[in-house]
Amino acid sequence: MSNTIVVGAQWGDEGKGKIVDFLTEKTDVVVRAAGGSNAGHTVINNGTKYILHLIPSGVLWREKLCIIGNGVVIDPMGLLEEMAKLRGQGVHISPQNLRISETAHLVMPYHKALDRAREARRGANAIGTTGRGIGPAYADKVERNGLRAILLTRPQELEKQLRLRIDSNQEFIVASGVEPIDVESSVAAVLKAAEELAPFICNTAVACHEAIAQGKDLLFESAQGTYLDIDHGTYPFVTSSNTTTGGACTGSGVPPRLINRVVAVCKAYTTRVGSGPFVTENEEIGDMLHNMGREFGATTGRARRCGWLDAVLLRYAVMINGADELAITNLDGLDGLDEIKICTAYRLDGQTLQYPPSTVEDLERCEPIYESHPGWKQDLSGMKRFCDLPEKAKSYLKRIEELTKARLSLLGIGPAREQTLVV
Ligand code: IMP
Numbered sequence: 056m057s058n059t060i061v062v063g064a065q066w067g068d069e070g071k072g073k074i075v076d077f078l079t080e081k082t083d084v085v086v087r088a089a090g091g092s093n094a095g096h097t098v099i100n101n102g103t104k105y106i107l108h109l110i111p112s113g114v115l116w117r118e119k120l121c122i123i124g125n126g127v128v129i130d131p132m133g134l135l136e137e138m139a140k141l142r143g144q145g146v147h148i149s150p151q152n153l154r155i156s157e158t159a160h161l162v163m164p165y166h167k168a169l170d171r172a173r174e175a176r177r178g179a180n181a182i183g184t185t186g187r188g189i190g191p192a193y194a195d196k197v198e199r200n201g202l203r204a205i206l207l208t209r210p211q212e213l214e215k216q217l218r219l220r221i222d223s224n225q226e227f228i229v230a231s232g233v234e235p236i237d238v239e240s241s242v243a244a245v246l247k248a249a250e251e252l253a254p255f256i257c258n259t260a261v262a263c264h265e266a267i268a269q270g271k272d273l274l275f276e277s278a279q280g281t282y283l284d285i286d287h288g289t290y291p292f293v294t295s296s297n298t299t300t301g302g303a304c305t306g307s308g309v310p311p312r313l314i315n316r317v318v319a320v321c322k323a324y325t326t327r328v329g330s331g332p333f334v335t336e337n338e339e340i341g342d343m344l345h346n347m348g349r350e351f352g353a354t355t356g357r358a359r360r361c362g363w364l365d366a367v368l369l370r371y372a373v374m375i376n377g378a379d380e381l382a383i384t385n386l387d388g389l390d391g392l393d394e395i396k397i398c399t400a401y402r403l404d405g406q407t408l409q410y411p412p413s414t415v416e417d418l419e420r421c422e423p424i425y426e427s428h429p430g431w432k433q434d435l436s437g438m439k440r441f442c443d444l445p446e447k448a449k450s451y452l453k454r455i456e457e458l459t460k461a462r463l464s465l466l467g468i469g470p471a472r473e474q475t476l477v478v
Pocket residue numbers: 066067068093094095182183184185186187188189190278279283292293294295328329330
């Protein structure tokens with residue numbers, strides 16, 4: 056038995072979907088434990104591109120069991136849309152290979168409207184959310200006022216609770232200048248979705264433990280990244296869940312002592328979407344990557360902000376996630392550069408920092424301390440073995456290992472499954 060967590064070490068979009076897809080071959084059960092349809096995992100398999108938001112990417116393997124755990128927030132209509140698209144691409148989805156936690160919270164139409172309303176009210180301080188209702192759904196969960204997935208199997212109670220909550224939120228939504236909720240069509244859509252999803256609902260903590268008892272391997276697919284974590288991220292420019300490894304345990308009911316391996320995923324450079332500080336941001340790299348058609352969000356289509364690799368962030372992410380391994384993706388994005396920089400520390404008020412400061416105000420003021428590496432100026436995307444990489448690429452990667460104290464185990468040199476090299 057070996058249970059592995061794959062976690063994002065930056066601001067999300069590190070290419071976790073691809074790494075999870077690669078590791079899934081040797082696992083039995085793939086679990087999502089936090090976040091919602093704000094996530095967007097792109098997986099390319101045999102030339103077909105699949106985009107997953109809520110469903111673990113293990114679903115692309117027919118014989119694997121996929122679990123959406125209690126820590127996830129679920130938009131029932133969004134989930135059905137995602138299922139329909141995947142089924143249209145020939146993917147099998149049924150209660151045999153997908154289970155949904157009965158205690159996961161539901162993202163309802165009023166949560167999406169509240170997301171827009173609160174962002175509108177924040178004005179210049181807007182977080183730049185994905186607009187998927189994530190913050191308001193988690194806020195209701197913590198406020199103990201949420202609706203849980205078990206209600207999808209109890210339509211009468213669901214309808215009653217839904218109407219009450221639309222009613223109590225409508226005034227705020229309208230006052231914020233956001234389109235009011237159309238009560239009847241919303242209720243009808245939720246009830247229809249409930250009917251279709253009810254067969255998938257169960258106690259997924261029990262399902263995980265039954266699988267473990269049978270000697271099966273579990274793979275936890277984290278969504279977003281360490282710096283979007285509600286506790287450890289660049290608060291308030293974060294998402295509303297624990298995206299770090301602890302969240303995989305609380306969000307699934309699988310205890311920490313049953314986790315054997317943590318793989319932290321990062322890009323060979325850094326990106327972020329939405330607002331908030333970004334010490335190594337660099338417009339030139341952004342332009343280069345966007346001109347290559349890269350770094351547009353899978354969920355929102357937004358162009359991502361881009362910059363040099365930030366080893367300060369990675370060092371801290373490796374520490375708090377307990378990561379023993381690094382999976383570095385998108386190395387091929389740097390193929391054309393003469394010079395590549397790594398930020399090894401920050402300078403703030405005359406001091407050198409090895410770890411990021413805790414407030415966005417201080418992070419905003421940090422100056423990156425860079426070291427320079429020569430580019431390899433060679434197309435890596437067709438490489439078949441790690442040992443064939445140019446020495447300059449190897450030494451760049453070696454330096455990242457030294458700076459983060461984690462061992463490189465997987466390397467991504469392109470979007471396809473076969474472009475993941477084992478180190
Ligand atoms: P929310 O999760 O929609 O509330 O958005 C909060 C912040 O997290 C915003 O900056 C989003 O752009 C960011 N975010 C949420 N999900 C993802 C993701 O999957 N990848 C990258 N950024 C994300």
